[in-house]
Amino acid sequence: MSLPDKAFPVSWDQFHRDTRALSWRLSGLGQEFKAIVCITRGGLVPAAIISRELNIRMIDTVCIATRHDYVNQGDTVLLKGISPELMENGGEGVLVVDDLTDTGKTALEVRAMMPKAHFACVYAKPSGVPTIDTFVTEVSQDTWIYFPWDMGFTYQEPIAKGHRG
Ligand SMILES: O=P(O)(O)OC[C@H]1O[C@H](OP(=O)(O)OP(=O)(O)O)[C@H](O)[C@@H]1O
Ligand code: HPA
Ligand SMILES: [Mg+2]
DSSP states (O other), rough: OOOOOEEEEEHHOOOOOOHHHHHHHTTTTTTTOEEEEEETTTTHHHHHHHHHHHOOEEEEEEEEEEEOOSSTTOEEEEEOOHHHHHHGGGGTTEEEEEEESSHHHHHHHHHOOOSEEEEEEEEEOTTTTTOOBBBBBBTTEEEEEEEEGGGOOOOOOOOOGGGOO
């Protein structure tokens, strides 16, 4: 899989701030959410922060793995579904959380399970924006977001020498 040209590295501090901003936006909706369903694995981190900010203590997961092998590029496998009681009434009152929406494929798959749930992501790319309800920061489609849990602390090339970040 080839990565997009532009890089958007996110630190733990920035991710925490952006997820707090998402929590503020969600609290401004004036809606009481009865549960969070986080889309693993990326949704686990913002779900913990939003759960604390909005005092939502019922947390479930939907476990989806994207296959990145050459033949099945982009195919997804559902490893664990959502608790049946949360899916009642189309998932009304449920908050679905993920770190980002890119093509929108993952969000659409979960929407098919809970069409009335509210979908929130910290980051969004243009193709994914119509598939969710609330997000904080939009980046262009040709940008790759580097999350803090995927990164280490390493030397950076100067911009003049071809640095990408
Ligand atoms: O909008 P899409 O094109 O579907 O892409 C967005 C999804 O891709 C990433 O998850 P990924 O499947 O890479 O797995 P992970 O969360 O387990 O790291 C990200 O966490 C979103 O869930
Ligand atoms: O931009 C991205 N960053 C990290 N994981 C991803 N999965 C889809 N798009 C991205
Ligand atoms: Mg994910």
